[in-house]
Amino acid sequence: MDFLSDFLTLFLSKLQSPTLGFLVGGMVVAAVNSRLQIPDSIYKFVVFMLLIKVGLSGGIAIRNANLAEMLLPAVFAVATGILIVFIGRYTLGLMPKVKTVDAIATAGLFGAVSGSTLAAGLTLIESEGLEYEAWAAALYPFMDIPALVTAIVLASLYINKQKQRIAAGEQLNIQEYASKQPVAAGGYPSEQRGNSGGYSITASGYPQRDTAGERVKIWPIIKESLQGSALSALLLGLALGLLTRPESVYESFFNPLFRGLLSILMLVMGMEATARLGELRKVGQWYALYAFAAPLLHGFIAFGLGMIAHYTTGFSLGGVVILAVIACSSSDISGPPTLRGGIPSANPSAYIGASTAVGTPVALALGIPLFIGLAQALGG
Amino acid sequence: MDFLSDFLTLFLSKLQSPTLGFLVGGMVVAAVNSRLQIPDSIYKFVVFMLLIKVGLSGGIAIRNANLAEMLLPAVFAVATGILIVFIGRYTLGLMPKVKTVDAIATAGLFGAVSGSTLAAGLTLIESEGLEYEAWAAALYPFMDIPALVTAIVLASLYINKQKQRIAAGEQLNIQEYASKQPVAAGGYPSEQRGNSGGYSITASGYPQRDTAGERVKIWPIIKESLQGSALSALLLGLALGLLTRPESVYESFFNPLFRGLLSILMLVMGMEATARLGELRKVGQWYALYAFAAPLLHGFIAFGLGMIAHYTTGFSLGGVVILAVIACSSSDISGPPTLRGGIPSANPSAYIGASTAVGTPVALALGIPLFIGLAQALGG
Amino acid sequence: MDFLSDFLTLFLSKLQSPTLGFLVGGMVVAAVNSRLQIPDSIYKFVVFMLLIKVGLSGGIAIRNANLAEMLLPAVFAVATGILIVFIGRYTLGLMPKVKTVDAIATAGLFGAVSGSTLAAGLTLIESEGLEYEAWAAALYPFMDIPALVTAIVLASLYINKQKQRIAAGEQLNIQEYASKQPVAAGGYPSEQRGNSGGYSITASGYPQRDTAGERVKIWPIIKESLQGSALSALLLGLALGLLTRPESVYESFFNPLFRGLLSILMLVMGMEATARLGELRKVGQWYALYAFAAPLLHGFIAFGLGMIAHYTTGFSLGGVVILAVIACSSSDISGPPTLRGGIPSANPSAYIGASTAVGTPVALALGIPLFIGLAQALGG
Amino acid sequence: MTQQATKLVIITEKLLLNKVAKIIDEVGAPGYTVIETGGKGSRNVRSAGKPTVGDSFSNIKFEVLTPTREMAVKISDEVAARFFDDYSGISYLCDVMEVLHAHKF
Amino acid sequence: MTQQATKLVIITEKLLLNKVAKIIDEVGAPGYTVIETGGKGSRNVRSAGKPTVGDSFSNIKFEVLTPTREMAVKISDEVAARFFDDYSGISYLCDVMEVLHAHKF
Amino acid sequence: MTQQATKLVIITEKLLLNKVAKIIDEVGAPGYTVIETGGKGSRNVRSAGKPTVGDSFSNIKFEVLTPTREMAVKISDEVAARFFDDYSGISYLCDVMEVLHAHKF
Numbered sequence A, B, C: 001m002d003f004l005s006d007f008l009t010l011f012l013s014k015l016q017s018p019t020l021g022f023l024v025g026g027m028v029v030a031a032v033n034s035r036l037q038i039p040d041s042i043y044k045f046v047v048f049m050l051l052i053k054v055g056l057s058g059g060i061a062i063r064n065a066n067l068a069e070m071l072l073p074a075v076f077a078v079a080t081g082i083l084i085v086f087i088g089r090y091t092l093g094l095m096p097k098v099k100t101v102d103a104i105a106t107a108g109l110f111g112a113v114s115g116s117t118l119a120a121g122l123t124l125i126e127s128e129g130l131e132y133e134a135w136a137a138a139l140y141p142f143m144d145i146p147a148l149v150t151a152i153v154l155a156s157l158y159i160n161k162q163k164q165r166i167a168a169g170e171q172l173n174i175q176e177y178a179s180k181q182p183v184a185a186g187g188y189p190s191e192q193r194g195n196s197g198g199y200s201i202t203a204s205g206y207p208q209r210d211t212a213g214e215r216v217k218i219w220p221i222i223k224e225s226l227q228g229s230a231l232s233a234l235l236l237g238l239a240l241g242l243l244t245r246p247e248s249v250y251e252s253f254f255n256p257l258f259r260g261l262l263s264i265l266m267l268v269m270g271m272e273a274t275a276r277l278g279e280l281r282k283v284g285q286w287y288a289l290y291a292f293a294a295p296l297l298h299g300f301i302a303f304g305l306g307m308i309a310h311y312t313t314g315f316s317l318g319g320v321v322i323l324a325v326i327a328c329s330s331s332d333i334s335g336p337p338t339l340r341g342g343i344p345s346a347n348p349s350a351y352i353g354a355s356t357a358v359g360t361p362v363a364l365a366l367g368i369p370l371f372i373g374l375a376q377a378l379g380g
Numbered sequence D, E, F: 001m002t003q004q005a006t007k008l009v010i011i012t013e014k015l016l017l018n019k020v021a022k023i024i025d026e027v028g029a030p031g032y033t034v035i036e037t038g039g040k041g042s043r044n045v046r047s048a049g050k051p052t053v054g055d056s057f058s059n060i061k062f063e064v065l066t067p068t069r070e071m072a073v074k075i076s077d078e079v080a081a082r083f084f085d086d087y088s089g090i091s092y093l094c095d096v097m098e099v100l101h102a103h104k105f
C-alpha cells in the first residue's frame, strides 16, 4: 500500500517532463493541420546525432567495464525480443479480421527497438540520477535483431504452409484465410485481387512464381538490420568511443546538444503519431488495443527478467529500466523498411500505424515514467 | 536639439551590429552571383528554432504575468494592422499603373508580421538592456491576422464591385481598369489575356464562373494564418513555455543557439532581398517607394499608440519598441501563401518583391535601430 | 637521428585524433553498405559553418595585423599552385593509358584547396598550441585559383594543339592519342566514339564546331572560383570579421560548434572516399599512385618554401604548416564543377576519384600530422 | 492484356497541390503521380531548389493516366476553369499510352 | 538520323529502387532515368515531401527508353511478376518516341 | 480548341542547367519544365539523392512543349552540338501531344 502510493507519486511527477511536452505539442500541431514542419533532412540528422551520442558515451565508458556482466542481460534481451513476436502472433494474430502476416509483422516491429525512445529514456533516467552500466544502451541490437528475424522467419513459414495447403486444395482454409482479411486495410489485399471498382490488368498474364518451400535466409536479415541508419549510428558511436579519444568533441558538441535535439525529435514523433492515426483506423481497433497494451506488457516482462539479473549478477536498477524501455519501445526508423522487404505481403499501414500512432507515444508517455517510478520505489 | 543629437548618436551606434553585417553580407553574396547557398531545409529549421525560442521565453515569463495589461497594446496592434491596409490601398493603390488588388495585397503583407524581423528586434532590444513585458512578442498575431484578413476582404469587395460594374457594361470603367495594369508585372495579367506574342488556348472554352456577389468567409483566413509555420512555432513555444517546464532545454539549447541562428537567417534574408530585386523592378518604382517609406511610417504610428499605452497603463518602453517593430516589419514566410490563396488575382511578384527586396531590409537596417534609439532618447 | 625519433613520436601521437576517427568511421560505414547518411543539405551547411568560422576568426584577428608580412607567403602560395599543375602534367600525364587532359585536370584539383582539410588542419594546429598568423588561412585563394586557372589554360592549349595537328592530318599522332585512352574510364571517351555495344545517334549529323585556335579567357575562371560556395563562405567570413563586430556571435555560436561540425564533415568525407573508390579503380592504378604520393610531395614543397619565409621574414612555424596543408589538400567541393566547366573533355571520374577517394584521406591522415610533427621537431 | 489509356499532364503552382488532387479524385481517375518541378513559362520563372522565402511558389506536375480521353479533358477543363485565370499552369495530354500493369485501372 | 523507341514508365515504391534497376540492366536496356515522386493509387497515398518516419515508402518513377516494344514489355512483366503482388506500382508505355541524340542506343 | 504539339525531352548534367535553358529560350520555345533526376546511361551512374561531394554531377531533365517538330529538333541539335561530345545526355521527342490549356503557346 505504502509502496503503491510511493510509486504513484513518483510516476505522476514524471509526466511533466518537457520531452513529453514536445511530444504532445507535436500531436496537437499536426491535429490542427498546421503547416509547421521539421524538414526530413533535419529529422534524419537529429536521429543520427542522438544515436551517435548514445553510442559515444557508451563506448567511452565501456573501455574499462567488465563486459562479462553484460552476458545475462543480453541473453534476456534476445529472449524478450523473440518472445514478443510469439505473443503478438498468438494474441493479435488470432483476432477476427486480422491477417496473420500483418499481426506477425506488427509484433516484429514492437519487438524491435526505437532509438528515439531509448534516447528519451536515457535522458530521464539520468535526470533521475539512476545508476546504470555504461554498456546498457548496447543491449539495443540484442533485442532489435532477434525480434525482426523471428518475425520474418515466422511469417515466411506461415505463408509457405498456406501455399501448400492451398495447393492441396483445402478450399475451406482459403475461405477462412480470405475471410480474415480486413475489408479496407489501406485498401490493401483487397485491391490486390482487384475486387473493388476497377480491375487489375497485366500485359501477359505473368506467371505466379512458386515460392512454396523456399527457405528464408537469416543472415541477410541480420545484415539488413545492422545496416539500418539508426543502428549504424549507434554502433559507429560505440566504436569511436572505444577506439578513439572523442572526449573533447563529445563534451563540446554531442553531449550539450543532446537534450535539445531530443525535444525536436519528440516534436516530430508527435506529428508523426497524428499523421499515422488515419492509417491505424483503417486497420481496425484490434491493432489500437494491441498497440496500447503490448508496450507495457513487454516492458514488464523485460523488467522482471532484468530484476532476476539484478538479484543474481547485480545488474543495476538503471540497467533494468533501460532493458524495460528497450522492450517497451517499438521501432519507427529502421524496422519498417526491413519488414517491408522481409514480409512484403504484410500491410505496412497496419504495423507502422500501430507502432507510430500509438505504440511509441504509449512507450514515451507511460512506459518510461512507469518503469523509472517502479525502479525507484523498489530501490527504496 | 539636445534630444535630437542624443537620438542620432544612439541611432548610428546601432548600425554596426553583426546582425546587419550578415544581412548586407547576404545581399552582396547574391549580388555577385556566388554559388553559396543556405539549403532550404536549414532555412526552414532556423526559422522554427528562432520562433519557438521567442515563444518559449514568452511562455515561461508569462506564467506569472498580469495579462490584463496586455489588453490595450493588443487593441492597438489590431488597429494598426487594419489601418496599414487602408493606408496602402489609398496611397499605393491610387498610383498610376498600379493595379488596385496588387496594392491591397502589398499593404496586407506590410501589415502582417515578419517573425525574423521580430527576432532580430528582440535581440537588439535585449542587448540594449531595454525592459519589456514577457508577453510583448505575443502581440504578433494581433497585428498579423487582422492585416491579412482586412486585405483579403477589401480585395474581394473591390473585385466583386468591378465585376458588377462590368456586368452593368460600364465600358469606360473597363478601359480605366485595364489601363491601370502594369505592362510587365511579371508578365502577369497581360499574358492572362494572351496579348503578348503567343495566344492562350483552352480545350473547350471553359465557362467563366460568376463569382460576383460571393461573400468572403473570414474564419478560414484566420485559421489559415494560425496554421502558418511561423505563427504555429511561436504559439507552440508559448504553450510549451506556459504548460510544461522547459527551462532546462531552453537554457541548454534554444537560448544559446538563438543569436547564431539569427545571423544565419539574416544572411538568407539578404540573399533573398537581392534575388527578389528583379521582380520588384518589373512592377515599377511606386512599389519601391512604398516599400521604403511604409515600414517607417507604420512603425511611427505603432510607436505613437504604444506611447499612449505607456503613459496610460504603464506599457514599458521596450514593449513600445516591440509594437513598433511588429508594425514596421512585413511578412516574408506565412503571409505570401495566405495572400496568394486569398487574393489569387494579385500579382505575387508585386507584393513579395516589395516586402522581401526592400521592406524587410529597411525594417531591419533602419526601423529597429530607429525605434530603439527613439525609446532610449525618450527614456532619458 | 635524435631529430628523427622526436619527429616519429610526435607524428604517431597525432594519429589518434577523433577527427581521423570519424574519417575512418565514415569509410567503414560506407564500405559495409550501411544506410546511414548525412543529408546533403546538412553537409552543405556544415561546410558553410566551418569556412565562415575560419574566415571570421581570420577577419577579426587581421584587423590589427601587418598585411605586408603576407606578401612573401602569398607569392609562394601562387607559385606552388602553378608548379603543382605542371608537375602533374609531366608525371601523371606521361603515364601509359592516362589521357593528358585527365592528368591536367587531376593536377589542377590537387593544386586547388580543400576547405575541409584546411579546417581540420587548423583544429589540430591549435590543439597543438602552434602559433600562426591570423591571415594564414587567407592564403587559400592564392593557391586555389592559380592552380585551377593554370590547369584550364594548359588543357585548352593542349587540346587546340591536338586539333591543329589532327587538322594537319598527322594520323600517327591520332593513333597515339587514341591509344592513350583508358579502356573503361567510366566508359567515358570510348562511348563518346560509340565503340562499345550500342552506337550513338544524332538527329541531323550536327556539325563539329571548330574550336581550334579559340583563346581561353582567364577572368571568367577566376570569377567562377571566387563564386564557389566554399571560397565565398571563407571570404564572407573574412569581410564580416574585418568590417563588423561579430565577436559575440562568433564566441557563442560559430566557434563552439566548430570541432563538432568538423567531425561530422570528416564522417562524410570518409563515406565519400569509399563511394568514389569504384570510380578511381575504373581509371587505373596510375591515378591511385599519384593521388597517394602527390599530396605529400606538394606539402613538402610548400613546407620548404614556407621555411624560407620563416627564416627571411619571420613567417611563423604554424603558418608554414598551414601553407603546407593547403598545398597538401586537394579540392573536393568547388574545384570539380569549375574543372568540369573549364575542361569538359576531361573525365570527372578520374580527377574526383583520385582526389576524394585517396588524396583527401592521405592529406588528412598523413599530411597534417606529418607537417605538424615536422614543425614541432624543427621548433625544438 | 494491355489497355489503351490517355496520359494527362498538368503543371501548375505547388500551392494548388491539394485542390487539384481533389478535382482528379472527384472526376474519378484511378490515381495520379505528383512531381516537384521548376520551370519557366509565360509568367515568371519558378524557383527551383535554391532557398527562397517559402517555396510555396515553385511548381508541381501531375501525371494522370485515364481510361478515356474524355475523363482527361474533363479534369483539365475543371482545373483550368477554377485556377488558370489567376495561377500559372499548363495542361496537355497524350492519348496513345498503354497500361501494362496496374492494381486498378 | 533519328531512331524509333518505346518509353516504358514504371512507378513503384522507393524501396525497390535497386531491385528494379537491376532488372532493367539485366534485360539489357541502354539506360534509365529515375525520379522521386509522390502520388495516389489504389493502395494508399504515398508521403510526398513532409517528413514521415523514414521516407522508404515514397515512390520512384523509372523512365526507360528501349529500342523495341518487346524489351519494354519484358522489363515490365519481370518487375510486375516479382513485385506487384506485394508492392504498389503501375507500369505503362508509349511506343511512338523518337530518340534524337544519345551516346549509346 | 486544342493544339497539336511536340514534346522534347533532354536529360543531361545538372551543371548545364542555365546553358540549356538559354538555348531553349533563344530558339523561342514558349516555356520549359525542369526536373531533377538520377539515372544511368552509357557513361557513369549519376548520384541520386545521397550526399556526394557537390551534387553538380547529378542530372536534370528538361521537358519542352513546342508547337512544331522543327523547333524541337532545332533545340535538340543545338544542345547536342554544344555539349554532348563532352557531357552525358540524351534527347528524344514525342510529337503526338495535345495542349489543352496554356497561358501562351
Ligand SMILES: Nc1ncnc2c1ncn2[C@@H]1O[C@H](COP(=O)(O)O)[C@@H](O)[C@H]1O
Residues within 6 Å of the ligand: D011, D012, D037, D038, D039, D040, D041, D042, D043, D044, D046, D059, D087, D088, D089, D090, F029, F030, F031, F032, F033, F034, F063, F064, F065, F066, F102, F103, F104
Ligand atoms: N512550352 C512549355 N513546355 C514545358 N513546360 C511549360 C511550357 N510552358 C509552360 N510550362 C510549365 O508550366 C508552368 C506555368 O506556365 P505559365 O502559366 O505559362 O507561367 C511553367 O513554370 C513551366 O513549368
Ligand SMILES: Nc1ncnc2c1ncn2[C@@H]1O[C@H](COP(=O)(O)O)[C@@H](O)[C@H]1O
Residues within 6 Å of the ligand: D029, D030, D031, D032, D033, D034, D063, D064, D065, D066, D102, D103, D104, E011, E012, E037, E038, E039, E040, E041, E042, E043, E044, E046, E059, E087, E088, E089, E090
Ligand atoms: N492512374 C494513374 N495515373 C498516374 N499515376 C498512377 C495511377 N495509378 C497509380 N499511379 C501511381 O502508381 C503508384 C502506385 O499505385 P498503386 O499500386 O495503385 O497504389 C501511385 O502511388 C501513383 O504514383
Ligand SMILES: Nc1ncnc2c1ncn2[C@@H]1O[C@H](COP(=O)(O)O)[C@@H](O)[C@H]1O
Residues within 6 Å of the ligand: E029, E030, E031, E032, E033, E034, E063, E064, E065, E066, E102, E103, E104, F011, F012, F037, F038, F039, F040, F041, F042, F043, F044, F046, F059, F087, F088, F089, F090
Ligand atoms: N535508354 C535510356 N532511357 C532513359 N534514360 C536514359 C537512357 N539512356 C540515358 N538516359 C539518361 O540520360 C543520362 C545520360 O546518359 P549518358 O549520356 O548515356 O550517360 C543518364 O544518366 C540517364 O538519366
Ligand code: NA
Residues within 6 Å of the ligand: A109, A110, A111, A112, A113, A114, A143, A298, A326, A327, A328, A329, A330, A331
Ligand atoms: Na521493443
Ligand code: NA
Residues within 6 Å of the ligand: B109, B110, B111, B112, B113, B114, B143, B298, B326, B327, B328, B329, B330, B331
Ligand atoms: Na507589419
Ligand code: NA
Residues within 6 Å of the ligand: C109, C110, C111, C112, C113, C114, C143, C298, C326, C327, C328, C329, C330, C331
Ligand atoms: Na592543394
